[in-house]
Amino acid sequence: xxxxxxxxxxxxxxxxxxxxxxxxxxxxxxxxxxxxxxxxxxxxxxxxxxxxxxxxxxxxxxxxxxxxxxxxxxxxxxxxxxxxxxxxxxxxxxxxxxxxxxxxxxxxxxxxxxxxxxxxxxxxxxxxxxxxxxxxxxxxxxxxxxxxxxxxxxxxxxxxxxxxxxxxxxxxxxxxxxxxxxxxxxxxxxxxxxxxxxxxxxxxxxxxxxxxxxxxxxxxxxxxxxxxxxxxxx
Ligand code: HEC
Numbered sequence: 001x002x003x004x005x006x007x008x009x010x011x012x013x014x015x016x017x018x019x020x021x022x023x024x025x026x027x028x029x030x031x032x033x034x035x036x037x038x039x040x041x042x043x044x045x046x047x048x049x050x051x052x053x054x055x056x057x058x059x060x061x062x063x064x065x066x067x068x069x070x071x072x073x074x075x076x077x078x079x080x081x082x083x084x085x086x087x088x089x090x091x092x093x094x095x096x097x098x099x100x101x102x103x104x105x106x107x108x109x110x111x112x113x114x115x116x117x118x119x120x121x122x123x124x125x126x127x128x129x130x131x132x133x134x135x136x137x138x139x140x141x142x143x144x145x146x147x148x149x150x151x152x153x154x155x156x157x158x159x160x161x162x163x164x165x166x167x168x169x170x171x172x173x174x175x176x177x178x179x180x181x182x183x184x185x186x187x188x189x190x191x192x193x194x195x196x197x198x199x200x201x202x203x204x205x206x207x208x209x210x211x212x213x214x215x216x217x218x219x220x221x222x223x224x225x226x227x228x229x230x231x232x233x234x
Pocket of ligand 1: 088
């Protein structure tokens with residue numbers, strides 16, 4: 001709640017500001033039998049996040065052998081995902097992630113690098129992670145910040161691909177704006193970094209293959225969208 005990357009809120013202020021919203025005062029009373037505290041706010045957020053599940057996507061129904069769950073083009077996209085395009089080497093399992101870290105050579109986003117707020121946030125995180133040269137840092141060191149092991153330089157977690165149509169822009173820094181750009185990026189064999197993963201190779205996808213893969217990602221892995229109407233916080 002305090003992280004500048006997340007809510008950037010002072011906790012004393014957060015408690016007071018939430019207490020000015022009658023709907024939250026009542027809801028905390030009903031659920032916790034007491035007033036709003038930072039601990040209860042954290043518990044409420046955690047409980048809320050556990051309800052945000054992606055389920056019953058066309059891919060889930062296809063895997064349950066429901067006929068016609070995926071369109072024929074989406075099925076062609078799934079075949080590419082599992083085969084020629086090699087996506088499932090890293091995006092596999094129930095959430096389409098191997099839960100590992102890889103360097104894909106994702107380019108830095110020049111616009112973000114010029115934004116002093118992004119730079120200050122990146123340097124703040126580097127500083128509290130004990131990175132000695134944090135003031136001259138321009139590139140995002142990725143997992144290296146946590147492990148300080150050179151093999152982790154610019155590696156990032158494989159993200160789940162459930163609901164990916166709704167999570168643009170893509171990659172850790174949002175450098176790729178659309179699913180088309182992501183597919184073109186993989187088709188080129190990833191970025192220029194000499195230390196990028198050896199799993200990435202130019203794919204030689206045809207235009208039809210790119211469209212099938214996009215159709216699968218855009219429509220095949222999205223489930224029912226939850227509608228949320230939270231009370232307004234001043
Ligand atoms: C070597 C492992 C690997 C392979 C192979 C791979 N990915 Fe990824 N994928 C990743 C990692 C790691 C990231 C996160 C990179 C980052 O944040 O900079 C990612 C990110 C993505 C994202 C962005 C998700 C988001 O929410 O930002 C999409 C979409 C994606 N991959 C689709 C694919 C497709 C389609 C293929 C096949 C053409 C593929 N991936 C192949 C590891 C892989």
